[in-house]
Amino acid sequence: MARITAGVATSHVPAIGAALDLGKSRDDYWRPVFAGYDWAKEWIAKSPPDVVVLVYNDHASAFSLEIIPTFAIGCAERFAPADEGFGPRPVPVVEGHPDLAWHIAQSTILDEFDMTIINKMDVDHGLTVPMSLMFGQTDAWPVKVVPIAVNVVQYPPPTGNRCYALGEAIARAVESFPEDLDVQVWGTGGMSHQLQGPRAGLINREFDNAFLDRLTSDPDALRRLPHIEYLREAGSEGIELVMWLIMRGALGRSVRELHRFYHVPASNTAVGHIVLEPVAK
Amino acid sequence: MTDPSDLEDIPGTTVFTAQRSRKGYHLNQFCMSLMKAENRARFKADERAYLDEWPMTEAQKQAVLARDYNAAIAEGGNIYFLAKIFSTDGKSFQEAAGTMTGMTAAQYAQMMIDGGRSPEGMRSIREGR
Numbered sequence: 001m002a003r004i005t006a007g008v009a010t011s012h013v014p015a016i017g018a019a020l021d022l023g024k025s026r027d028d029y030w031r032p033v034f035a036g037y038d039w040a041k042e043w044i045a046k047s048p049p050d051v052v053v054l055v056y057n058d059h060a061s062a063f064s065l066e067i068i069p070t071f072a073i074g075c076a077e078r079f080a081p082a083d084e085g086f087g088p089r090p091v092p093v094v095e096g097h098p099d100l101a102w103h104i105a106q107s108t109i110l111d112e113f114d115m116t117i118i119n120k121m122d123v124d125h126g127l128t129v130p131m132s133l134m135f136g137q138t139d140a141w142p143v144k145v146v147p148i149a150v151n152v153v154q155y156p157p158p159t160g161n162r163c164y165a166l167g168e169a170i171a172r173a174v175e176s177f178p179e180d181l182d183v184q185v186w187g188t189g190g191m192s193h194q195l196q197g198p199r200a201g202l203i204n205r206e207f208d209n210a211f212l213d214r215l216t217s218d219p220d221a222l223r224r225l226p227h228i229e230y231l232r233e234a235g236s237e238g239i240e241l242v243m244w245l246i247m248r249g250a251l252g253r254s255v256r257e258l259h260r261f262y263h264v265p266a267s268n269t270a271v272g273h274i275v276l277e278p279v280a281k
Numbered sequence: 282m283t284d285p286s287d288l289e290d291i292p293g294t295t296v297f298t299a300q301r302s303r304k305g306y307h308l309n310q311f312c313m314s315l316m317k318a319e320n321r322a323r324f325k326a327d328e329r330a331y332l333d334e335w336p337m338t339e340a341q342k343q344a345v346l347a348r349d350y351n352a353a354i355a356e357g358g359n360i361y362f363l364a365k366i367f368s369t370d371g372k373s374f375q376e377a378a379g380t381m382t383g384m385t386a387a388q389y390a391q392m393m394i395d396g397g398r399s400p401e402g403m404r405s406i407r408e409g410r
Binding site: 087201207 | 288294302361366374383
């Protein structure tokens with residue numbers, strides 16, 4: 001049977017991808033950002049999972065205002081890097097896992113989560129920057145990916161509680177998949193940032209570090225955190241953090257923190273990164 | 282459920298509500314068209330003519346031509362859609378975000394290096410906190 005072995009969360013700032021693609025990762029500005037991922041890169045290289053269920057949001061790349069799915073699951077064989085206005089990132093095509101993806105789609109829908117099934121989708125920096133941070137520059141990604149795209153652009157995004165519950169449903173789906181697979185669930189986006197208006201540049205270290213603490217110590221408090229608190233405390237784009245709760249929900253009641261990194265700034269954003277593993281009851 | 286008035290209570294912040302999404306539909310869809318290289322080339326060759334192909338308001342077109350992102354957001358633009366415009370211009374998210382704050386690019390970049398904008402006093406207009 002398939003099993004969930006770990007959860008990873010990370011910010012997915014587009015400038016991080018640009019820094020890597022343009023050979024700036026050793027510059028004084030960027031070196032500390034990339035160094036924060038050295039531990040996780042070594043950790044994942046030692047025993048890479050077969051599949052990553054990668055929770056991210058599309059930034060008006062695959063989805064315009066014509067169709068806005070709250071939760072979408074990528075069931076395609078492969079996903080091409082999107083052209084976000086300056087040409088696609090020079091990164092490998094992302095290989096999907098259609099068998100597992102369809103299984104998760106069927107299982108979660110019958111579990112009363114109304115997923116949108118996507119058979120063609122380009123993936124933007126929300127998905128490819130976390131891949132670059134964890135696997136560096138490579139000719140082929142070492143894992144297959146099941147993308148879960150969450151709407152956090154059009155208000156309202158799903159609630160934190162709903163995200164957490166979807167994570168639990170994804171875990172039930174993975175655990176009922178008959179193939180022998182190691183699966184990680186990644187939550188991406190955040191941490192505090194605001195990209196618009198006179199309040200642009202907002203960063204809230206206190207909120208971010210409390211959020212990181214509570215992933216282990218009090219996830220139920222995070223489930224109940226209303227949207228307005230994210231918007232006020234973590235910035236209008238900090239609401240992406242609800243996606244981390246899908247990852248957290250998939251890991252079960254109790255987790256152990258293996259690694260944490262926090263750094264300000266990457267462009268407009270506070271970079272947060274955490275690695276968690278489920279603790280057997 | 283969040284009280285809708287709360288969404289209007291955050292200083293210097295515009296939440297992309299249903300009302301704004303409806304108002305900005307064509308502006309945002311124009312932005313999406315810039316994801317194709319051939320459309321970027323046509324837009325750069327004659328911005329006004331390209332904009333006139335879209336059923337946008339004059340205020341929306343003027344905001345785009347002036348690269349006034351606060352004005353574009355007031356006209357229903359969403360920052361992730363507007364990003365296609367400054368990407369077409371070869372500008373970064375940090376440069377574009379900085380233009381909305383009244384700071385110079387250098388001041389804004391330095392503020393971020395110094396730890397970003399503090400949330401103190403920026404959480405609520407009503408409550409002044």
